[in-house]
Amino acid sequence: MNEETLEISLVNDLKEIARVAEHIDEFCASQDIALEVAYAINLALDEILTNTISYGYDDDAPHRIEISVRPEVEALVVVIVDDSAAFDLSNAPTPDTGASLEERPLGGLGLFLVHQMMDSVEYRREGERNIVTLKKNKTGEQRPEDG
Amino acid sequence: MKIEEQTVDSVVIVSLDGRVDGSTAPDLEKHISDVVERGDARILLDCSKMDYIGSTGLRVMLAGAKKCQQGGGNLVLCTLRATCKSVMEVSGFLTMLDYYDTRESALAAQS
Numbered sequence: 001m002n003e004e005t006l007e008i009s010l011v012n013d014l015k016e017i018a019r020v021a022e023h024i025d026e027f028c029a030s031q032d033i034a035l036e037v038a039y040a041i042n043l044a045l046d047e048i049l050t051n052t053i054s055y056g057y058d059d060d061a062p063h064r065i066e067i068s069v070r071p072e073v074e075a076l077v078v079v080i081v082d083d084s085a086a087f088d089l090s091n092a093p094t095p096d097t098g099a100s101l102e103e104r105p106l107g108g109l110g111l112f113l114v115h116q117m118m119d120s121v122e123y124r125r126e127g128e129r130n131i132v133t134l135k136k137n138k139t140g141e142q143r144p145e146d147g
Numbered sequence: 148m149k150i151e152e153q154t155v156d157s158v159v160i161v162s163l164d165g166r167v168d169g170s171t172a173p174d175l176e177k178h179i180s181d182v183v184e185r186g187d188a189r190i191l192l193d194c195s196k197m198d199y200i201g202s203t204g205l206r207v208m209l210a211g212a213k214k215c216q217q218g219g220g221n222l223v224l225c226t227l228r229a230t231c232k233s234v235m236e237v238s239g240f241l242t243m244l245d246y247y248d249t250r251e252s253a254l255a256a257q258s
Contacts, residue, residue, distance in 0.1 A: 018170065021168075050203060053169075097237070098239060099239070099243070104209060107202075109238055113202055113238065
């Protein structure tokens with residue numbers, strides 16, 4: 001297996017998220033990474049990037065966000081670096097997933113899902129930058145279409 | 148994401164094709180609102196071609212289900228792919244909303 005690192009650079013535009021997902025899907029396919037792992041990484045990136053792009057900037061200037069995805073022996077390590085407002089996402093509130101339709105509030109699921117789908121979520125602030133490190137264990141399963 | 152609509156036995160079947168993410172969920176929100184506002188509050192979301200949903204899509208589905216309920220109907224789901232299904236399961240959506248493995252069983256329960 002070719003243990004290369006995927007690097008994606010994007011601007012703070014929600015439309016970029018679909019392009020990120022394409023890169024992740026292609027990369028995971030080339031590395032024989034299970035579909036559910038690729039999905040989990042896409043979901044975490046969607047949630048984090050949507051938050052950052054929607055709420056993280058107080059000006060209209062373009063901002064760059066850098067993502068790297070590095071396969072390790074047992075896990076994929078995803079690092080997201082941006083210059084948005086400081087936001088520690090290493091703790092997420094737990095929604096009441098047993099609530100009825102009438103009682104269930106809208107929202108509050110994004111960070112919960114990131115924590116549910118990832119095996120670790122770490123945050124640190126370096127100068128003006130947020131650095132988020134996600135780890136997702138690779139399952140031993142083969143992609144079904146690869147037999 | 149593509150959205151297609153057809154009506155069977157006064158149930159509006161809304162079929163989703165592609166990604167329901169932060170940039171496409173508003174289209175789904177508008178579509179569900181339009182359906183409810185014209186007086187059709189029984190909606191079946193066919194998810195057989197939906198290959199991604201995140202929290203924004205879940206929020207839109209929840210808001211749509213509340214609207215349908217307030218309009219005297221309901222919003223049900225069918226035919227989720229395994230990856231999307233696990234996201235809905237962990238979020239509690241498969242117990243909060245009615246879910247069916249086939250479109251036929253969903254329609255039979257709705258009519």
